[in-house]
Amino acid sequence: MNNAYWKYRRLLALTKKEFFQIVRDPSSILIAFVLPLILIFIYGFGISLDANHLKIALVLEDTSPLATSFGASFTESRFFDVTIVRHVEEVKELLVDGKVRGIIVVPAYFSKQLNDITGPSPIQVIADGSEPNTANFVQNYAEATYQRWLDLNRIERKLLQKPLVRVDMRFWFNEELKSRNFLVPGSLAIIMTLIGTLLTALVIAREWERGTMEALFTTPISLFELILGKLIPYYILGMLSLIFCLIIDYLIFDVPVRGSFWLLFLTSGSFLFAALSLGLMISTVAKNQFVAAQIALMSAFLPAFILSGFIFEITSMPKIIQAITYIVPARYFVSSLQTLFLAGNIYRIIIPSILAMLSFGCIVFLIMRIKMVKRLD
DSSP: OHHHHHHHHHHHHHHHHHHHHHHHOHHHHIIIIIHHHHHHHIIIIIOOOOOOSEEEEEEEOOOSHHHHHHHHHHHTOTTEEEEEESOGGGTHHHHHTTSOSEEEEEOTTHHHHTTOTTSOOSOEEEEOTTSHHHHHHHHHHHHHHHHHHHHHHHHHTTOOOOOSOOOOOOOOSOTTOOTHHHHHHHHHHHHHHIIIIIIHHHHHHHHHHHTHHHHHHTSSOOHHHHHHHHHHHHHHHHHHHHHHHHHHIIIIIOOOOOSOHHHHHHHHHHHHHHHHHHHHHHHHHOOSHHHHHHHHIIIIIHHHHHSSSSSSOGGGSOHHHHHHGGGOHHHHHHHHHHHHHHTOOOHHHHHHHHHHHHHHHHHHHHHHHHHHHHHHO
16 A cells, blocks of 8 residues: 555656646647647638639620520629630630639520530530549539529429429538538547647657656656656646637637537547557657657658548548558547537447547557667666
8 A cells, every 4th residue: 555655656746747847848838739729720711622712714605695694693603703705715824824713615506505405515614624623613513503594494484394303402410511610620630649649759759868768767666657657747738738629619610519528538538548659659769859750740640631531531542541541540530520520429430439549559558668668678
């Protein structure tokens, strides 16, 4: 009992020492609170996957009332910023220069072919293929705008026959189709990666450089106490940063949280444990801050950004890359965050993700402990 008491006192003293070091170190506060704030605003305001206000050119070779009405369906749409001309030659250079992303050509025979429902489409869509995603947006939005206008025109002319199938579209989980609603939750994975891995690796590498880590080895504290004394302060710091980010998400971006907060904190805590374990393992390998930063970026930040499904769809990647994503903890964290924010407590998705993150953290923690023991020898 007396031995357990002294272990507790040593752990408490080491934890207090780490907290004091965090408070005295401006870089820790910057990484934990200022950097997340910057990243949230970048992902919330600066990055958008919504294709609004696409710049296009509308070539009205036909000046009939029908063609003019059709052109108005583009100018009144929130998806397009339209420049209207009479000839294609006037806007070819704009497309080449990237000043417009597409050209919609309404030919001179537009009105004559309008009633030929089985014939070819009486409009032409020319898109800038140098940006394939934007080109697909232009094509799909132009076709949808044309089809909607065509249906309304048939209703006005009483030419609309009873359809065999009626499509009622409904979007689940993100009804407003705002990319912000899944970008902002996903950005929490990037933020927690930076706090858990980069901050821990840098701070402990700095202790190696200054010689304070060797001084700790000369004290009566055990290796396990030393590891816990390093983990606990940064774990609490990471969870405080998470709460700070959630407040910003709610007050400024109005991102919905449909899941329970206790499950959100459990999921975030599991990922933070994995990130902290990785940061500690990096610190045992790299005793230089520059090297530690490079290893942390390569092993944690870049995989979290590229291979987590945060920006790039995993199912669109090659099979071998998809297989690699299974060893990236951020993949499970991003999936869990988007589920909790947009769908709710779907346990069959969240529980396996928590177990995967905890498994990764335990494996890395074990490797780190073995590696640190060898260095002590």
